[in-house]
Amino acid sequence: xxxxxxxxxxxxxxxxxxxxxxxxxxxxxxxxxxxxxxxxxxxxxxxxxxxxxxxxxxxxxxxxxxxxxxxxxxxxxxxxxxxxxxxxxxxxxxxxxxxxxxxxxxxxxxxxxxxxxxxxxxxxxxxxxxxxxxxxxxxxxxxxxxxxxxxxxxxxxxxxxxxxxxxxxxxxxxxxxxxxxxxxxxxxxxxxxxxxxxxxxxxxxxxxxxxxxxxxxxxxxxxxxxxxxxxxxxxxxxxxxxxxxxxxxxxxxxxxxxxxxxxxxxxxxxxxxxxxxxxxxxxxxxxxxxxxxxxxxxxxxxxxxxxxxxxxxxxxxxxxxxxxxxxxxxxxxxxxxxxxxxxxxxxxxxxxxxxxxxxxxxxxxxxxxxxxxxxxxxxxxxxxxxxxxxxxxxxxxxxxxxxxxxxxxxxxxxxxxxxxxxxxxxxxxxxxxxxxxxxxxxxxxxxxxxxxxxxxxxxxxxxxxxxxxxxxxxxxxxxxxxxxxxxxxxxxxxxxxxxxxxxxxxxxxxxxxxxxxxxxxxxxxxxxxxxxxxxxxxxxxxxxxxxxxxxxxxxxxxxxxxxxxxxxxxxxxxxxxxxxxxxxxxxxxxxxxxxxxxxxxxxxxxxxxxxxxxxxxxxxxxxxxxxxxxxxxxxxxxxxxxxxxxxxxxxxxxxxxxxxxxxxxxxxxxxxxxxxxxxxxxxxxxxxxxxxxxxxxxxxxxxxxxxxxxxxxxxxxxxxxxxxxx
Numbered sequence: 001x002x003x004x005x006x007x008x009x010x011x012x013x014x015x016x017x018x019x020x021x022x023x024x025x026x027x028x029x030x031x032x033x034x035x036x037x038x039x040x041x042x043x044x045x046x047x048x049x050x051x052x053x054x055x056x057x058x059x060x061x062x063x064x065x066x067x068x069x070x071x072x073x074x075x076x077x078x079x080x081x082x083x084x085x086x087x088x089x090x091x092x093x094x095x096x097x098x099x100x101x102x103x104x105x106x107x108x109x110x111x112x113x114x115x116x117x118x119x120x121x122x123x124x125x126x127x128x129x130x131x132x133x134x135x136x137x138x139x140x141x142x143x144x145x146x147x148x149x150x151x152x153x154x155x156x157x158x159x160x161x162x163x164x165x166x167x168x169x170x171x172x173x174x175x176x177x178x179x180x181x182x183x184x185x186x187x188x189x190x191x192x193x194x195x196x197x198x199x200x201x202x203x204x205x206x207x208x209x210x211x212x213x214x215x216x217x218x219x220x221x222x223x224x225x226x227x228x229x230x231x232x233x234x235x236x237x238x239x240x241x242x243x244x245x246x247x248x249x250x251x252x253x254x255x256x257x258x259x260x261x262x263x264x265x266x267x268x269x270x271x272x273x274x275x276x277x278x279x280x281x282x283x284x285x286x287x288x289x290x291x292x293x294x295x296x297x298x299x300x301x302x303x304x305x306x307x308x309x310x311x312x313x314x315x316x317x318x319x320x321x322x323x324x325x326x327x328x329x330x331x332x333x334x335x336x337x338x339x340x341x342x343x344x345x346x347x348x349x350x351x352x353x354x355x356x357x358x359x360x361x362x363x364x365x366x367x368x369x370x371x372x373x374x375x376x377x378x379x380x381x382x383x384x385x386x387x388x389x390x391x392x393x394x395x396x397x398x399x400x401x402x403x404x405x406x407x408x409x410x411x412x413x414x415x416x417x418x419x420x421x422x423x424x425x426x427x428x429x430x431x432x433x434x435x436x437x438x439x440x441x442x443x444x445x446x447x448x449x450x451x452x453x454x455x456x457x458x459x460x461x462x463x464x465x466x467x468x469x470x471x472x473x474x475x476x477x478x479x480x481x482x483x484x485x486x487x488x489x490x491x492x493x494x495x496x497x498x499x500x501x502x503x504x505x506x507x508x509x510x511x512x513x514x515x516x517x518x519x520x521x522x523x524x525x526x527x528x529x530x531x532x533x534x535x536x537x538x539x540x541x542x543x544x545x546x547x548x549x550x551x552x553x554x555x556x557x558x559x560x561x562x563x564x565x566x567x568x569x570x571x572x573x574x575x576x577x578x579x580x581x582x583x584x585x586x587x588x589x590x591x592x593x594x595x596x597x598x599x600x601x602x603x604x605x606x607x608x609x610x611x612x613x614x615x616x617x618x619x620x621x622x623x624x625x626x627x628x629x630x631x632x633x634x635x636x637x638x639x640x641x642x643x644x645x646x647x648x649x650x651x652x653x654x655x656x657x658x659x660x661x662x663x664x665x666x667x668x669x670x671x672x673x674x675x676x677x678x679x680x681x682x683x684x685x686x687x688x689x690x691x692x693x694x695x696x697x698x699x700x701x702x703x704x705x706x707x708x709x710x711x712x713x714x715x716x717x718x719x720x721x722x723x724x725x726x
Contacts, residue, residue, distance in 0.1 A: 004515045011110045011494050012042035013478075014609045016522050019513030020457070020474050022407075022502030027457040030510065031549045033411075034455040035522040037609050040480040041395055041492060043447050044110065048102055053115045054491060055092070055103075059084035062403045062477050065495035066106050072096050080475045080497075081403050103493075113491040122487050124157040124396070125225060125279035127266045133165040133245045133255035134286035134372075138345070141373035142284060143239045145381055150235055152385035153228035156487060160225045160269070161238060164262035165245025165255070166291065170199070170269070173234040174223040179241065184265055186258025187292045189325075192268040199224075221273045253299040257287055259351065260294020260325055263340065263358075267329060271336045278396030278483050279338040280364070280444065285350045286372070293325045296351040305349050308589045308597070322354040330358040334418040337397045339444035341365045343381065344595070345372045353594035360602055361418040363398075363444035367698045368599045379699040391485075392697060398442030398482035400451065402426065405474045407459040407500075411435055414525040415451035416606045417442045428456040433529055445482065448697065450608045452525045462502045473497050511554055514570045520577035521612035528586045528601045539587045547578045580617040580634075600651070603698070611650060611696075618649035623685050625677070639707065646685040650696075653689050654703045662706035 008014050016035045021027040027034055055064040057079040069078040072095065075088045088095055095101060103111055130142065153159060161171040168184040182199055184190050226234060249255050266281045290299045296318050297305045306316035333340060341364040344350040352366065359366050365384070369376040384392065400417060402410055409428035412435025422439035432454045434440055442449070476496040484490050501509040523546070530537050550571070557565040567575070585592055585600045592600075604615055622632040623644040632638040638645060641660040647653070657665065661682075664670070670679040693699055 004518070008609070010044075011496065012039040012044075013037070013494065013496060014515055014518040014521075015496075015498065016515055016519045017510065017513055018498055018515060019509045020498050020500040021510060022457070022500040022506070023459050023462055024457050025460070026502050026506070029549075029553055031546050031553070032514075032519045032523060033526070034408075034457060035518070036453045036455070036476065036496075037450055037518055037521055037612075038453060038478055038494070039448065039450045039608055040398065040400060040442070040478065041393065041445060041447055041449070041482060043393065047110070047112060048108055049112045049114050049490070050102060051114055052091075054113045054493065055086075055089065057082065057084055058086055060403060063479065063491075063493045063495075064101075064103050065477065065493065066104055066109060067473075067475055067495060067497050068104070070097075070104070080473075081405060081477065109496065110492065110494040113493070114488055115491075122277050122397075122483055122489075123274075124154055124394075124485075124487070125160070125270065125274050125277060126153065126157060127160045127162065127225075127270055127279065127281045129162045129164065129262050129266050129281055129283040130242070131165070131257060131259070131284055131286045132163050132242065133257040134346075136244055138286055138372050139242070139244055141371060142286075142345075143242060145372060145378050146284075147236060147239060148378075149381055149385050150232050152382070152387075153231075154385075154387070154485075155228060157228045158225040158274075159228055159231045159235065160266075161235060162262055162266050163242065164258050166247040166258065168258055168262045168265055170224065170265060171238055172223050173226050173231060173238065179238065184261060185292075186256065186261050188261065189293045190261060190265050190268065192271060195265060195268045196272055224269060225273060252301050254290050254297070254301060255287060256291045256299060257289050258291040259283070259285060259289035260322075260329075261292045263329060264293065267332050267336070267338065270338050271332065275336045276397065277337065278444075279336075280341055280396075281333075281338065282341045282343065284343045284345070284372070286346050287348060287350055289322075289351050294322050294329075294351070294354065296322050296349075296354055306353075306594060308592075308594055311594060319354065322351070323357065326354055326358045330361045330418070333358065333362045334441050334443060337441070337443050338362065339364045339396065341384075341444075343367045343377060344599075345369045345374065345377050347371075349593050349595040351595070353598040356598045356602060360416050360605065361443075363416040363442050363449065363606075365698070366599055366602050368596065376699055376701055379693075380697065383697055383699065390694075393447035394485050395445050396443060396483045397489075398445050398480055399439060400442050401439045401479040401481075402453065403438075403477040403479070404455070405476075407457065408474055408476075409456040409458050410438055411454040411456050413440055413451050413453055414529055414605055416445070416449060416602075417451060428458075430456055432526070442480075442482070448608060448611075449606055452522055452605075454522075454526070472499055472501075474500050507554065511568045511570050514554075515609075516571060516574040516577065517613050518609050519574060520581065520616055521609045523578070524581055524584070524586055524612060524616055525605055527581070528604060531587070532601075540582050543578055543582050543587075547575055550574070577613070577616055584616055586615075603651075614648055615650040618647055620648075621646045621685070621688070623681060625681065629684060629688070641707070644681065644685050646688055648692055648700075650700065652701045652703060653692055654705065655685050655689055657704075657706045659707040662709060 014037045016032050020034055021030050060082040062079055062081045067080045076085050078085050102108055161173055163169045167186050169181040172180040247256055270279045288297050288305055289295045290297060297303060306319055310316040339362045340358045342355055342359050344352050347370055367377060367380050410426050411428045411430045412432040414433040417434055417440040419434040419437045420439040420441050422437045424438040426438040427436050478494045480492045527539050531539050554571055555565055555567050586604060589597050604612060620632045620634055620638060621629050623629050624642060641658040643658045644661055645656040669675045670682050
């Protein structure tokens with residue numbers, strides 16, 4: 001385990017098999033696919049940034065790396081992927097065994113390039129889309145939260161504002177004389193051409209056919225998108241006067257809410273003003289869309305919002321139409337290079353299940369909370385705009401490419417990206433996630449965004465011993481071209497080498513290279529994907545069969561003697577992960593709405609291995625006078641009167657006080673000088689919980705409860721018991 005974490009700390013990669021099965025048959029017998037969970041722009045303390053363009057292979061476009069074979073006398077380098085021989089250019093004339101360029105140093109398997117020709121800094125753009133069909137109390141919470149983050153906008157960013165309810169209002173915040181808005185009917189979709197015409201961009205000159213920014217001048221753009229340094233007064237003025245949607249709501253109907261039209265207007269405006277620049281649409285939704293394109297339910301309260309049972313029976317009348325609309329919107333945003341972030345704060349569903357396709361393909365955030373006044377929403381929103389070490393490192397306009405050895409093919413990527421449909425010999429016939437391509441668009445990414453790449457071994461026969469000994473390495477190269485949060489365009493290159501084995505005697509080598517944490521994370525993404533696309537898929541049976549095959553393949557046992565069965569320490573925790581995965585919210589949809597299930601899976605698909613494992617199997621730490629904090633089993637026996645338990649299920653952090661601890665706390669013993677040890681015991685789990693909350697995004701819910709107690713929170717003291725019985 002430790003060596004796999006060291007590899008991740010060096011390159012941001014965790015692979016399910018660090019010794020790769022060498023043939024297609026061997027890979028099939030291993031059950032868990034050959035996968036890599038990669039964090040493209042993971043921060044490294046000693047990251048080297050080179051101030052020149054990378055040297056690429058003319059045949060396969062891979063970048064010069066430490067695994068290339070050098071012929072210093074002839075000034076030639078040989079690509080490890082296609083074996084093409086390339087001459088060094090003139091500015092590499094002094095290269096020698098004693099004078100290596102940085103990209104050939106063995107320790108720099110991950111490196112970044114910053115080309116001087118691409119040094120122009122691009123602006124970031126934030127378009128706020130605010131739902132006004134909410135109650136006054138929620139409106140006050142939302143206005144307060146937005147007012148607090150206005151001062152945190154990056155200095156070089158532009159900001160715009162759209163509000164919507166029955167109608168969609170595009171605010172001309174650059175018109176300082178008086179508040180001015182353009183109103184669009186919420187029941188109709190608005191095309192880009194209609195938007196530009198209605199806003200009068202081309203009143204004084206003929207409309208251009210094509211061109212940069214559709215021919216819009218900076219003065220036209222400044223009417224709706226102001227620099228952060230100038231917009232604070234204008235935005236605050238609009239927020240102060242912002243009221244709940246004035247249209248009356250009959251007692252037997254839902255509020256009219258035109259979410260789809262508002263998002264379409266935002267996408268069209270940004271596409272006209274800033275195509276190809278890092279722009280984010282930040283949508284704040286307080287209820288379901290009931291009007292126009294993208295509606296998920298009718299206004300009539302007699303019609304319930306779709307449930308999992310409705311989706312299974314194909315009896316959700318609005319679902320497929322909404323999905324089709326949002327798929328079209330996703331294609332538009334991906335083409336423009338823009339991101340949709342979703343902040344859904346309501347007790348009811350708002351349509352996260354339908355919006356999932358847009359958010360995931362554009363690499364946006366999703367936050368789910370009961371109210372705009374909840375700390376989960378407020379703290380998460382604040383984190384988005386934080387800078388420095390605590391910031392998310394928001395980047396944009398990413399293009400992710402893969403290169404690998406000829407005996408490997410890419411089945412696809414599971415994660416927040418969209419296919420660029422770049423067909424190449426690397427594409428496998430089997431498609432998983434965003435497949436049939438070797439390049440993907442990542443409109444939005446941050447320092448924690450992780451992708452799961454699934455590979456296919458295409459070699460069918462075991463090579464002879466001489467070939468196997470001379471070329472027993474598979475090579476992988478991941479290229480991420482992106483707009484850094486400073487505005488610079490950068491290219492990060494990660495090149496890996498993994499040994500492959502095949503034939504008799506390879507079992508022990510495969511076992512030694514198995515990363516059970518990465519395997520659990522990859523299996524969780526894979527089963528979630530299959531549940532969404534395969535109508536008759538049985539996830540429990542699929543997971544059980546996978547576990548049985550793995551145990552029969554890698555376990556030691558005597559036939560007909562169950563007690564003789566044992567697994568290598570490399571596999572010992574994997575069955576436990578599968579036990580919890582088959583009971584997790586990713587597989588079990590009972591008691592979860594489609595919105596909640598979509599939310600859980602979206603977060604899973606963008607997180608790294610460590611966080612994914614916590615989602616699958618919550619961690620439980622015990623605090624007591626008898627010992628230092630120590631991990632505890634997820635079992636009811638962990639609960640004791642004189643213990644404090646800290647449960648981390650990723651989405652929720654629970655501090656659970658045993659009955660005796662709770663009584664002492666209520667008696668105020670921790671405030672008495674002679675009971676400092678008890679005060680420290682009470683504070684220790686709170687400090688650890690704060691550390692978890694401060695480093696996690698979205699911010700998890702914190703629940704503090706007592707054994708046999710009750711609280712106003714929707715969680716009770718049975719929270720821990722419910723996890724322990726999972």
